[in-house]
Amino acid sequence: MERIYLDNNATTLVDPAVREAMEPFYCHMYGNPNSLHSFGIEVRPYLNRAMEQLYAGIEADDEDNIIVNSCATEGNNTVILGMYFSLLKETRKKRIVTTQLEHPSIREACRFLENHGVKVTYLAPDSRGLVTAESVAEALSDQTALVSVMWANNETGLLQPMKEIAAVCRERGVYLHTDAVQAIGKVPVSVREVPVDFLTFSAHKFHGPKGVGGLYLRKGVVLPPLLHGGEQMGGHRAGTVDVAGLVGMGQAMELAVTALDYENLVVRRLRDKLEDALLRHADVLVIGERDLRTPNTVYASIRGVEGEALIWDLNQAGIAASTGSACASESLEASPILTAIGADRELAHTGVRLSLSRFTTEQEIDTTIAVLDRAIVRLRQLSTSY
Numbered sequence: 001m002e003r004i005y006l007d008n009n010a011t012t013l014v015d016p017a018v019r020e021a022m023e024p025f026y027c028h029m030y031g032n033p034n035s036l037h038s039f040g041i042e043v044r045p046y047l048n049r050a051m052e053q054l055y056a057g058i059e060a061d062d063e064d065n066i067i068v069n070s071c072a073t074e075g076n077n078t079v080i081l082g083m084y085f086s087l088l089k090e091t092r093k094k095r096i097v098t099t100q101l102e103h104p105s106i107r108e109a110c111r112f113l114e115n116h117g118v119k120v121t122y123l124a125p126d127s128r129g130l131v132t133a134e135s136v137a138e139a140l141s142d143q144t145a146l147v148s149v150m151w152a153n154n155e156t157g158l159l160q161p162m163k164e165i166a167a168v169c170r171e172r173g174v175y176l177h178t179d180a181v182q183a184i185g186k187v188p189v190s191v192r193e194v195p196v197d198f199l200t201f202s203a204h205k206f207h208g209p210k211g212v213g214g215l216y217l218r219k220g221v222v223l224p225p226l227l228h229g230g231e232q233m234g235g236h237r238a239g240t241v242d243v244a245g246l247v248g249m250g251q252a253m254e255l256a257v258t259a260l261d262y263e264n265l266v267v268r269r270l271r272d273k274l275e276d277a278l279l280r281h282a283d284v285l286v287i288g289e290r291d292l293r294t295p296n297t298v299y300a301s302i303r304g305v306e307g308e309a310l311i312w313d314l315n316q317a318g319i320a321a322s323t324g325s326a327c328a329s330e331s332l333e334a335s336p337i338l339t340a341i342g343a344d345r346e347l348a349h350t351g352v353r354l355s356l357s358r359f360t361t362e363q364e365i366d367t368t369i370a371v372l373d374r375a376i377v378r379l380r381q382l383s384t385s386y
């Protein structure tokens with residue numbers, strides 16, 4: 001059976017060009033870049049090139065810093081815990097402002113700090129699923145050390161007004177972090193246009209390898225390392241650099257930025273075609289206005305159809321989708337995102353997330369539409385509540 005992959009917000013195919021770029025660093029050029037012999041020295045130009053690709057991808061200034069790590073979860077924890085040890089622990093600034101929409105790697109790190117005397121405000125989104133700059137401004141006080149707002153939500157694709165939020169934080173002298181995992185490669189992400197102080201990303205979300213990510217720090221911003229040990233990454237993150245992973249991430253970043261037009265023209269059209277087909281069924285709610293979302297994502301609630309049951313039907317037909325974020329897929333709890341934007345209990349249990357990529361074809365979307373149409377009719381016939 002030809003399988004169809006529509007869960008790209010969970011992870012993505014490694015672009016063949018990325019895999020090709022990584023290959024030599026597993027078999028020919030496998031030296032440790034910190035080694036002083038030829039095996040170490042020969043890999044350094046490739047690491048420098050990869051870093052240039054990362055800086056260019058988010059329009060970072062040469063004097064800014066990008067720390068290469070293992071993933072966005074590590075990057076998010078580095079920011080939240082690093083701010084605690086560098087600011088919150090020793091000063092009167094004991095507050096963090098974040099949102100109810102964040103990924104667990106932000107929410108749980110904040111909850112951990114609440115056990116250490118930190119006050120955390122979890123802003124609720126409005127009925128459109130957005131956290132406004134006004135709501136951020138209202139939550140700030142002279143004790144606020146950090147604001148953390150995700151650029152794009154992993155379940156709905158909803159984009160937060162980062163430029164306006166950055167302006168508020170800049171004006172009030174508060175550090176701003178954004179989790180840009182679901183934005184890179186889908187919408188333009190520029191730390192020049194949007195002056196955040198910290199930004200996190202993960203290569204496997206934009207057709208790079210799993211196990212490597214990045215944390216951007218604006219020039220002059222100091223953060224203690226999460227991992228202590230060797231002098232790698234200028235002392236910002238100990239541990240031998242994953243050379244192949246970094247080379248792959250740099251190549252993936254360059255390809256992702258180059259493909260933004262394709263993403264916003266072709267992938268968006270295929271997503272809209274799939275979304276329109278869903279909306280032809282009665283009692284279907286798509287979360288978030290189309291123009292406020294990343295071009296590849298549709299999160300729909302189909303009344304009378306349990307999310308898990310629909311995912312199972314799709315999986316039986318060889319189609320991969322999810323009821324929400326992969327890290328919450330085992331949980332039978334209602335989606336916190338849907339709950340946060342006011343969906344009722346039934347609706348919060350009927351969510352299905354479909355997330356496309358530049359490798360998704362029109363034929364795959366047509367096949368998925370046909371399978372969805374049959375599955376929705378079948379499951380509603382079995383439903384006792386519809």
Ligand SMILES: Cc1ncc(COP(=O)(O)O)c(CN[C@@H](CS)C(=O)O)c1O
Nearest residue numbers: 010071072073103154181202325326327
């Ligand atoms: C906004 C956001 N922030 C952080 C992460 C974590 O990325 P890692 O590379 O796994 O550390 C993710 C990963 N979201 C996946 C797995 S839970 C999803 O299915 O939605 C994310 O979407």
